[in-house]
Amino acid sequence: MPSDMNAVELHRITRRFSSAVVAVDSIDLTVPAGAFVTLLGPSGCGKTTTLRMIAGLETPDEGDVMIKGKRMNEVPIHRRNLGMVFQNYALFPHKTIYDNVAFGLKYRDVDKNEIRRRVKHALDIVRLPGVEERFPAQLSGGQQQRIALARALVIEPDVLLLDEPLSALDANLREEMRVELKNIQRRIGVATVFVTHDQGEALAMSDLVVVMNKGHIEQMGAPTEVYEHPGSEFVATFLGNANFLPATVRQVAPEGISVDLGAAGSLLVSDAARPVSPGEAVKVVVRAEKIDIIPPGNGGLPATVADVDYLGSMARYQMELPGGHRLLSLVSLKDRALELGQSVSLQIDPRHCRIL
Numbered sequence: 001m002p003s004d005m006n007a008v009e010l011h012r013i014t015r016r017f018s019s020a021v022v023a024v025d026s027i028d029l030t031v032p033a034g035a036f037v038t039l040l041g042p043s044g045c046g047k048t049t050t051l052r053m054i055a056g057l058e059t060p061d062e063g064d065v066m067i068k069g070k071r072m073n074e075v076p077i078h079r080r081n082l083g084m085v086f087q088n089y090a091l092f093p094h095k096t097i098y099d100n101v102a103f104g105l106k107y108r109d110v111d112k113n114e115i116r117r118r119v120k121h122a123l124d125i126v127r128l129p130g131v132e133e134r135f136p137a138q139l140s141g142g143q144q145q146r147i148a149l150a151r152a153l154v155i156e157p158d159v160l161l162l163d164e165p166l167s168a169l170d171a172n173l174r175e176e177m178r179v180e181l182k183n184i185q186r187r188i189g190v191a192t193v194f195v196t197h198d199q200g201e202a203l204a205m206s207d208l209v210v211v212m213n214k215g216h217i218e219q220m221g222a223p224t225e226v227y228e229h230p231g232s233e234f235v236a237t238f239l240g241n242a243n244f245l246p247a248t249v250r251q252v253a254p255e256g257i258s259v260d261l262g263a264a265g266s267l268l269v270s271d272a273a274r275p276v277s278p279g280e281a282v283k284v285v286v287r288a289e290k291i292d293i294i295p296p297g298n299g300g301l302p303a304t305v306a307d308v309d310y311l312g313s314m315a316r317y318q319m320e321l322p323g324g325h326r327l328l329s330l331v332s333l334k335d336r337a338l339e340l341g342q343s344v345s346l347q348i349d350p351r352h353c354r355i356l
Helices: 047-055 097-106 112-125 141-153 171-188 199-205 223-228 233-238
Strands: 006-016 022-032 036-040 062-067 082-085 159-163 191-196 208-213 216-221 242-253 256-260 266-269 281-287 291-294 301-310 314-320 326-332 343-348 353-355
Touching: 006 047, 006 191, 022 047, 022 191, 022 216, 036 047, 036 171, 036 199, 047 062, 047 082, 047 159, 047 191, 082 141, 097 112, 097 141, 112 141, 112 171, 141 171, 171 199, 191 199, 199 223, 208 223, 208 233, 216 223, 216 233, 233 242, 233 281, 242 266, 242 326, 266 353, 291 314, 291 326
Parallel strands: 036 191, 036 208, 082 159, 159 191
Antiparallel strands: 006 022, 006 062, 208 216, 242 256, 242 281, 256 266, 281 353, 291 343, 301 314, 301 343, 314 326
């Protein structure tokens, strides 16, 4: 895509905090215009540092930060036309909601009548009209989060940067705001870079998920792509409940790759992250919710229920295979949960298995 069609481009960006600490190590990233891109990973993986380099709060030691086709490395934060929302919202407690939202416009020498119009419009966008004269302390946490978003949007930014803005909310409100935030982003069409360690947020909200680990990008792609086709054990583990089966390739055929699981039997796999050959030792990943439990003697892998976690509408089972290897299975409960020691068979569709 031509650079003028991209909201943000990072070219070989590196940020070192010391000779021994490389927070971000030579990454490339493109944020298309209008896209919702999530930087996902554990604490210390470099996602917030990457966001701060886009914002101008950190200066890269190497590489280029491009916003709408223009190099921004030396451009100060207040001249980058970026909207930002942080984990703690950073609202001014002594200012009214109107003054909080209007803050960025006043420093851009916008006419007072235009400020009033844009503040009203921003509050309408976040569905909080009529709160202009209140103070932040008079609003709930979810409402304060919306005000922080309104303040970021009112300047009509080129890019919206969100650093874990939902993490301070309780679970139910977080779910509600997740949907609301994505709806707002789609409606106004602003390119957004969102930082989170929450896999559910990343999968639910993003056009592109960028999984980071130790300063590197492990994998990037559409949510379904990174979840269904993880490229590494780290990605598979970080995104959901994954099982890893040590196996040996038995045969490679058009209908799939047959692998030997030792005493547990064999499995057909339809997807591989790399070419494999017969006799090669491999690792197969299968998600816990992709394993079907059927009565014994109906094919599949023989197993014994080794542990049960009752989760209400769901049950999480530890299934022990012949040879001692255990698999995690997450299933919806239509009847009563299985009992410890019960014999079952595990049916796994080849489409849901992947050789890493």
